[in-house]
Amino acid sequence: MTIYYNEHSKVFVSVDCIIFGFEDKKLKLLLGKRNMDPGRGEWSLYGGFVEEDESLDDAANRVLYQLTGLKDIYMKQVGAFGAVDRDPGERVISIAYCALINVKDYDKHLLEEHEVEWVNLEDMPKLYSDHNDMVKKAITLLRRRISSEPLSFNLLPDLFTLTQLQHVYEAILGEAIDKRNFRKRIKAIEYIEKTDLIDKVTSKRGAALYRFNKEAYLEDSIFKL
Amino acid sequence: MTIYYNEHSKVFVSVDCIIFGFEDKKLKLLLGKRNMDPGRGEWSLYGGFVEEDESLDDAANRVLYQLTGLKDIYMKQVGAFGAVDRDPGERVISIAYCALINVKDYDKHLLEEHEVEWVNLEDMPKLYSDHNDMVKKAITLLRRRISSEPLSFNLLPDLFTLTQLQHVYEAILGEAIDKRNFRKRIKAIEYIEKTDLIDKVTSKRGAALYRFNKEAYLEDSIFKL
DNA sequence: CCAAAAGTGTTCCGTCTACACCCATGG
């Protein structure tokens, strides 16, 4: 247990962001093509190096902010990736972070500015380095957590219809859900509140808009769906 | 997305091992007192720096091997810890790993050699730096996984009694389990095999010894308890 | 002979699942 710093080597540490969005009944990922070597032209997650004066979480939030202009976004660490040759240039250890954002909050102009696009999860291309592994792990975690934590709301606007919410679950879990059973379960959750607003965009009849009451949830943080 | 290595800073990266053991109906942790500055004399996890030629997983396994002499141990990454000032000396980012070992496999002489001891989880002292956070996260993960992955067997000898197995679950979950229900569930799992060996150490009557058949489990890796 | 741990089934209750039809409206 006698270890001294200077006998050891330093390495670059980066963060990579797996940014999930939801639109058109599909789960999407924000991906770009690398415009730098190594790996120029390959599909890639958006990332950046961790600087001296910022924690890992700070770095991940900064990178996300640079890309999307969004703050206070749900982000969770997915894990550290550290194979020796994972980066063909230098030794770089990367910490993957997963973010859930509402596509509508995302300024479309930034897509071009940063040369990124929303890619359907089911059409995932081969990504640079070990980024596919990162995405895979992020999805595994997301699937596991979606039923025990109120994450789905991060992918939707403040006001949403139950059908939209159901589509989010179906997209993430990859299976159809019975409408009546789903709505029965939602009704039992008191902090998913029905508003008296009606959405007439997606249906002729109009659908009730609901809202996730975060404060009420935090009272006793129990979530089961 | 234009980033160049040399504009950025390198940092030290270490691994810290949260080593769980089980004995005397209790979950235990292998802890030592730091014999180096900063933090000399404080309780701490056992760790080491990641070297140039090894992956994170390799580093964790090496550190575990140095401490215990054991290889092919169940290990899982817990997460990366990267607060700017988490190490009072230099900027060090640390990746926490959780290991499950059978206390009986651990050579007692190494305890003194490395100045570490088994500490009951319920008597956890204040640890160096953010090591308490690492332990907390490891336990959360362990609790979550113990019912959906066959982890418990790593904490027991090859041959074990059902009472021992139940004690492992009770220690990890922190609650009493009904004996009949527990045994009913075990009986339904075909790759937990009853041997015709009898353990006469812990009971006068003698208890049947069971074994986890890993190969049979891998056939179709489904576990629910 | 008694203390200590092993071993064994049944009932009840709540939860999950399957399932089909009417409603309101815009085009």
Place this chain on the structure above:
DNA sequence: CCATGGGTGTAGACGGAACACTTTTGG
């Protein structure tokens, strides 16, 4: 007027939880 998505209830199956007594044997 009809196509589209919104909204609603019930019955049967299944799985989890509660629960107490007999057995064996070493000391």
